[in-house]
Amino acid sequence: MDVDVTTPLVHTTRLAAAYRRYLQTANSCRFAHEVDEYYTPSTLMVLLQRGEIEQRRAAALALGMLGDHRCLDSLGRAISNDDRGVRLVADDSFRAVLIRDAAPLHHQQLLRVMHLNDGAEYAAALSLSLILIEHAPTYSEAHHQLAICWHGLEDYERAERSYQACLWHCRFHYLAWQSLAKIRFLRGDMEKSLQALDHCLDINPDLETARMQRRLIRRRMRQSDSGNGLT
Incomplete structure (x- = not known):
């Protein structure tokens, strides 16, 4: 109570x-x-x-x-x-x-990258993200923002690697888990996409967008099974 x-x-x-x-x-x-x-x-x-x-x-x-x-x-x-x-x-x-979670200079650089990503200026944010990670390689949010750049530029392989790097440095980064699930879905791996969403919701059970995402994937999997004559 x-x-x-x-x-x-x-x-x-x-x-x-x-x-x-x-x-x-x-x-x-x-x-x-x-x-x-x-x-x-x-x-x-x-x-x-x-x-x-x-x-x-x-x-x-x-x-x-x-x-x-x-x-x-x-x-x-x-x-x-x-x-x-x-x-x-x-x-x-x-x-x-x-x-x-970085030196003040790196923190300010991250805020600039976040601003560009929020405005969908992924190409402009990309070079700044790469420089930031070179100087602050353990800065998990920098890896997350780099992943958002690659994701927005539709380079899904590099985006997946960057989300994984973010999670290597901070395993509780639930937004990285959620975005990793999106990437895996786009690449056709629905099982691993569900696994990532399960991790996301274990960390943040209140994230309704992740629940909706999981329901969508399960529905697609059922439709795929039905189309293949499976029950």
């Missing part, structure tokens, strides 16, 4: 108190400062996994502000948490850490 933040708990922790103040004021700088003063990222990761609902929500929020690549697995696992509030906050924090 969700914790009513208006009702004081008998044992109020500093984290819970800071979180309640944040909910009332939306002052993210104050919240980050108060948490950083008393909690390490490793402690926040433990609370994200084992704390009460309010603590899990607060820990997920704090890791999005204070965490680095070392907390990605913890946040990735929390995207499938039983509590919807934890899932939503963990998802936002996961994506925030993914994007800033």
Whole structure:
């Protein structure tokens, strides 16, 4: 059951108190400062996994502000948490850490690539993506953006390799799993496409577009079996 933040708990922790103040004021700088003063990222990761609902929500929020690549697995696992509030906050924090998981210069370069990809300027984004990966080879989101470039340019073989490289560096990148499924579908491998979607939905069970995608593939497979005289 969700914790009513208006009702004081008998044992109020500093984290819970800071979180309640944040909910009332939306002052993210104050919240980050108060948490950083008393909690390490490793402690926040433990609370994200084992704390009460309010603590899990607060820990997920704090890791999005204070965490680095070392907390990605913890946040990735929390995207499938039983509590919807934890899932939503963990998802936002996961994506925030993914994007800033590099030196400031590389982060700025990534934002430029993302802007070009959002505008379907894949050819322009491609060269910037390749340069970025050369300088930051473990930057998982850079590999994801490179995959989007290849995908948009309809070079599906290179796109698949780039999505796989992204997932090698961050196995909880559910959008990479979803896009990998699309590539495999386009290349005619529906079984592996379904496998990728299963991974995607294991990480983010709320991703309805992936569920729709999976239903479409299963329907196509049934139609194909029927056309071949199979039951």
